[in-house]
Amino acid sequence: MSTSRIEQIQTSRREKMQTLNQAGIAPFAGRFPDRTPSATLHRVYADSDGPALEARNLTVRVAGRVISLRPHGKSGFAHLQDGSGRIQLYLHPAELDEQSQVIWTHLDLGDILGAEGHLMRTRTGELSVRVTHLTLLTKSLQPLPDKHHGLRDTEERYRSRHLDLLVNPESRSIFEARSRIVSAIRRTLDQAGFLEVETPVLQSQAGGTIARPFLTHHNALDQPMALRIATELHLKRLVVGGMERVYEIGRVFRNEGLSTRHNPEFTLLEAYQAYAGYQEMMDLTEQLIRSAAVAAGGALQVGEVDLAQPFRRITMIEAVHEATGLDFAQLPGDLEAGHACAAAGLSTTATTWGGLLVELFEAYAEADLIQPTFVLGHPVESSPLARRDPADPRLTERFELYIHGREMANAFSELSDPDDQRSRFEAQAGRRAGGDQEAHPLDEDFLAALEVGLPPTGGLGIGIDRLVMFLTGATAIREVILFPTLRTR
Numbered sequence: 001m002s003t004s005r006i007e008q009i010q011t012s013r014r015e016k017m018q019t020l021n022q023a024g025i026a027p028f029a030g031r032f033p034d035r036t037p038s039a040t041l042h043r044v045y046a047d048s049d050g051p052a053l054e055a056r057n058l059t060v061r062v063a064g065r066v067i068s069l070r071p072h073g074k075s076g077f078a079h080l081q082d083g084s085g086r087i088q089l090y091l092h093p094a095e096l097d098e099q100s101q102v103i104w105t106h107l108d109l110g111d112i113l114g115a116e117g118h119l120m121r122t123r124t125g126e127l128s129v130r131v132t133h134l135t136l137l138t139k140s141l142q143p144l145p146d147k148h149h150g151l152r153d154t155e156e157r158y159r160s161r162h163l164d165l166l167v168n169p170e171s172r173s174i175f176e177a178r179s180r181i182v183s184a185i186r187r188t189l190d191q192a193g194f195l196e197v198e199t200p201v202l203q204s205q206a207g208g209t210i211a212r213p214f215l216t217h218h219n220a221l222d223q224p225m226a227l228r229i230a231t232e233l234h235l236k237r238l239v240v241g242g243m244e245r246v247y248e249i250g251r252v253f254r255n256e257g258l259s260t261r262h263n264p265e266f267t268l269l270e271a272y273q274a275y276a277g278y279q280e281m282m283d284l285t286e287q288l289i290r291s292a293a294v295a296a297g298g299a300l301q302v303g304e305v306d307l308a309q310p311f312r313r314i315t316m317i318e319a320v321h322e323a324t325g326l327d328f329a330q331l332p333g334d335l336e337a338g339h340a341c342a343a344a345g346l347s348t349t350a351t352t353w354g355g356l357l358v359e360l361f362e363a364y365a366e367a368d369l370i371q372p373t374f375v376l377g378h379p380v381e382s383s384p385l386a387r388r389d390p391a392d393p394r395l396t397e398r399f400e401l402y403i404h405g406r407e408m409a410n411a412f413s414e415l416s417d418p419d420d421q422r423s424r425f426e427a428q429a430g431r432r433a434g435g436d437q438e439a440h441p442l443d444e445d446f447l448a449a450l451e452v453g454l455p456p457t458g459g460l461g462i463g464i465d466r467l468v469m470f471l472t473g474a475t476a477i478r479e480v481i482l483f484p485t486l487r488t489r
Helices: 003-022 038-044 050-056 098-105 154-159 161-167 169-191 232-240 278-297 316-324 334-343 353-368 418-433 444-453 464-472
Strands: 059-072 075-082 085-091 112-121 127-138 215-218 223-227 245-253 265-274 312-315 373-376 392-396 398-403 406-413 457-463
Touching: 038 059, 038 075, 038 085, 050 112, 059 085, 059 127, 075 112, 085 112, 098 127, 154 161, 161 169, 169 245, 169 278, 169 464, 232 245, 232 265, 232 444, 232 457, 265 278, 265 464, 278 373, 278 398, 278 406, 278 457, 278 464, 312 316, 316 353, 316 373, 334 353, 406 464, 418 444, 457 464
Parallel strands: 085 127, 312 373
Antiparallel strands: 059 075, 059 112, 075 085, 112 127, 215 223, 245 265, 265 457, 373 398, 398 406, 406 457
16 A cells, blocks of 8 residues: 555545544443454354344444445445454444444444344345444554555564454464463462572563673663573572472563564563473473473374373484484593584584583584474583483583574583582683683672582473474464564664
């Protein structure tokens, strides 16, 4: 629609609003109580034919946005869309009071309307309301997108999500599914005895993972602050305090690039269970993923992915061996691992045993993990908060869940040794001093809590946005975030 055409429509609608005001009809009413959702009418009267409805002479009140207007001789039809669906209105001027006639003749697509009348069926069998009275609830001053072309520009859909939801039913269905998914996760955790808590979004230093934070300044305290990059450290302090099963579903912020799988602001579930380890977290993860899938669409088969079968469990060393032929279990140190990679013609940038293992996994193995797969045994240097594997101190009791080549969950047996944790923090601090802004800071408050005593604990993190992407078939993370981060125009 051209700019001049839009301006003409805007002018016309404002003129109609002025006429309504002059006629004593408020273009923005305060309320419309006692309305019945359209879906309820369709459900309750699905089996009632026209004569039966006429005999009952049912009076109903409905409200919604006008999404179609169709004059038909002296009478006319319109469709109202509410949050549950749509209902047709049938209007005949002779059956309307004077105020309703004025509203009808000044109605536009997009107006929000209340209607009272009698239920009927048209000759085509469509359930409709034969209107006796109209109430203008909101006059729309901007035109809706063209009904034939809709709102297809991807960037504009994200910027004008209100219009996207109005004219693209598939967008609305994604966010309805998202709500059901989050509710199912909460319900599953609540039933398992977990307590939902809230931890600070604004922190003196951001920790709990390796990521670059957003920084700000607290004026009253005159000190730098950061938006949280994870909820982990505060949640584990609660476990130290005797809250044995806790979780939080909340926004976290990481100052990183944007892509189809990354948004700087996203929703993360973190859950912690005392007297458990990463094995119990794997069981819990399977339970959560399945409950979310049922809530999203009712099936455990999502495309080619089968969620009904037990999830595969494989170590990172095994995954790299399958993908590249290199067996890191037989490579004792940094030098041997580097030589083996070079001899195999594998391009790498890392210089340590653990760094090379992670790099090869990400480059050659993870994309092929289509069916649900727990990847266990991550190196210590990439897992600064995880408990060491007693069988191989180079590794940790950690797993990541991959589905369709994408990481869906991250979990581990939590490190409870305060001296080991301090040495890892100090190693991270050295990397930070060398310019690595994603390295983990040294958190003395958390170390003090560990010295009080953290019981054996399993921790789990699931990115809600990526999970919703998988379960709804969305191809970009901005499709599942109502208001994603966008460059300012």
